[in-house]
Amino acid sequence: MKKRGVIGLGVLMCFFMLMGMSHAAMVNHFLPKGEPQETVTVDASNGGLQGNWYFGVYDFNGQMSQGKLLLQGDSMLRAQFHVRWDGNQNQYVLTVDTGVNAGEELTLGDTKDFSFFFFDGTTYYQPDCITHNNNEPYSYFFALNAIGNTPRQIVQGNDIQAVPAPRSVLLLLSGMLGLIGFVRRSDEMKKVLMILIGCLILVSPAIATAVVADDSNWFVPRYPADQDDVDVSYNAGWNGLQQGWDFGVYDYNGQPSNGIILLSGGNNNEGASFIVKDIGNGNYQLEVTAGPSGIIGQTLNLGDTPDFSFFMKNGNTYYTDLAIKELGSDMYKFWYSTSNLWSGYVTGFDLLQKHPGGGNVPIPSSLLLLFSGIGGTFFFRRRKEA
Numbered sequence: 275m276k277k278r279g280v281i282g283l284g285v286l287m288c289f290f291m292l293m294g295m296s297h298a299a300m301v302n303h304f305l306p307k308g309e310p311q312e313t314v315t316v317d318a319s320n321g322g323l324q325g326n327w328y329f330g331v332y333d334f335n336g337q338m339s340q341g342k343l344l345l346q347g348d349s350m351l352r353a354q355f356h357v358r359w360d361g362n363q364n365q366y367v368l369t370v371d372t373g374v375n376a377g378e379e380l381t382l383g384d385t386k387d388f389s390f391f392f393f394d395g396t397t398y399y400q401p402d403c404i405t406h407n408n409n410e411p412y413s414y415f416f417a418l419n420a421i422g423n424t425p426r427q428i429v430q431g432n433d434i435q436a437v438p439a440p441r442s443v444l445l446l447l448s449g450m451l452g453l454i455g456f457v458r459r460s461d462e463m464k465k466v467l468m469i470l471i472g473c474l475i476l477v478s479p480a481i482a483t484a485v486v487a488d489d490s491n492w493f494v495p496r497y498p499a500d501q502d503d504v505d506v507s508y509n510a511g512w513n514g515l516q517q518g519w520d521f522g523v524y525d526y527n528g529q530p531s532n533g534i535i536l537l538s539g540g541n542n543n544e545g546a547s548f549i550v551k552d553i554g555n556g557n558y559q560l561e562v563t564a565g566p567s568g569i570i571g572q573t574l575n576l577g578d579t580p581d582f583s584f585f586m587k588n589g590n591t592y593y594t595d596l597a598i599k600e601l602g603s604d605m606y607k608f609w610y611s612t613s614n615l616w617s618g619y620v621t622g623f624d625l626l627q628k629h630p631g632g633g634n635v636p637i638p639s640s641l642l643l644l645f646s647g648i649g650g651t652f653f654f655r656r657r658k659e660a
Contacts, residue, residue: 301436301437302389302400302401303334303387303389303437304387304389304390304414304431304434304435304436304437305386305435305437306357306433306434306435307412307434313354314355314431314432315352315431316329316331316344316354316373316430316431316432317351317352317430317431318347318352318427318428318430319351319352320430322426322427322428322429323345323347323351324424324427325346325348326347326348326394327346327392327393327424327427328343328344328345328346328374328395329343329344329345329390329391329392329427329429330343330345330374330391330393331344331355331380331388331389331391332380332388332389332390333368333382333388334385334387334389334437335387338389338391338393338400339398340380342355342368342370342374342375342378343373343375343393344370344373344374346374350373350374352372353370353371353372353373354370354373355368355369355370355373356368356369356371357369357382357386359386363381365381365382365384366382366383366384367379367381368382368386387437390416390429390431392416392418401416402417402418402602402603403415403416403417403419403601403605404417404436405417405599405607407513408599409513409619410432410513412433412434413431413432413433413434414430414434414436415428415430415601416429416431417429417601417602417605419603426602426623490627490629491583491584491594491596491598492526492581492583492627492629493526493581493582493583493625493626493627493628494550494579494580494582494626494628495549495550495580495624495626496624496625496626497624502549502624503548503549503563504550504622504623504624504625505546505622505623506521506523506537506545506546506547506620506621506622506623507537507621507623508539508544508545508618508619508621513618514618514619516539516616516617516618517539517540518540518588519538519539519587519588519617519618520535520538520586520588521535521536521537521538521539521584521586521617521620522534522536522585522587523536523548523574523583523584523585524574524583524584524585525574525575525577525581525583526576526579526581526582526583527579527581530583530585530587530592531592532574533574534548534562534569534574535569535587536562537565538566539617539618544565544566545564545565546562546564546566546569547562547565548561548562548563549563550576550582556578557575557578558575558577558579559574559575559576560575560582561574584596584608586609586610586617588615588617593610593617595610596608596609597610597611598627600627601621604623604625605622605625606622606627607620607621607622608620608621
């Protein structure tokens with residue numbers, strides 16, 4: 275019984291470690307950039323916030339319903355707030371300088387950390403995706419995926435910093451330390467350690483995908499052929515596609531010089547859309563359905579698969595080894611940069627990324643729970659049979 279209890283405790287540690295890894299993504303937990311002003315700016319001027327939607331801020335340790343509204347899609351697209359220490363109340367206070375609730379205050383208690391939310395007038399939502407703006411150290415993008423007929427929402431926050439060492443990482447480290455200690459005391463725990471190693475191997479691709487940009491420039495439409503458009507766009511105010519740069523699409527098995535230029539840099543805003551059609555006899559064709567004048571209706575033959583890739587073009591030079599970062603379940607950011615070249619960002623929507631030699635869906639946290647449970651059951655059964 276003693277050994278069986280040790281095994282059970284070890285499996286429980288593995289469970290906590292896997293839960294920590296599966297939730298160690300960026301959390302909705304922020305601080306102002308720093309002294310002396312501690313002023314934060316949020317911006318939805320790219321049209322990323324719909325007319326009847328709000329974006330707001332609340333105490334990290336509080337409730338979204340008690341927060342303050344900052345932006346509204348059809349009337350207030352930029353707002354600012356600052357955090358200060360109130361000596362009279364002996365706590366930090368957040369004051370909305372400009373925005374929907376301008377002039378109102380939010381008490382933060384003895385810490386100055388806060389979180390953000392989306393609100394449709396009835397229901398509050400946590401952001402589905404939070405990503406760091408790689409070109410600006412204190413800038414982040416907050417996205418809420420499409421809900422019903424409402425398209426995705428995107429808001430940018432500036433002069434903020436994510437709170438380091440999320441609790442999930444602490445959970446992971448505590449589980450590792452405990453497991454190491456028990457392994458030294460029991461041979462049975464070596465079996466549990468093997469469970470952990472196997473699970474680490476299984477989830478390592480998902481962990482890597484969550485930490486670094488995935489540069490596999492190989493895509494298909496998010497939805498089956500003929501059902502929905504793929505959209506690409508940029509906004510100059512968000513370090514969008516730069517003057518002198520073009521962004522285009524080409525057949526995954528072809529050459530970028532035979533592709534179609536969709537966007538040209540240097541404009542205030544620009545977007546384009548295309549659809550992939552099944553034209554019969556096992557062949558697919560890409561057709562531009564929206565964009566700058568002159569490209570609508572252009573087609574690109576893709577052969578017997580609906581796969582395509584994107585390119586950046588500067589002068590007469592094409593670049594296909596783009597940096598690619600997933601922003602949501604079907605949203606990606608593209609750019610090209612070297613020590614002396616910078617293309618600016620382009621965002622693509624309704625895309626599904628493919629990976630040479632592998633699948634395109636990382637292992638979800640529910641499967642991590644499944645693996646930990648299977649591992650524990652397996653070794654308990656082995657022990658019982660012995």
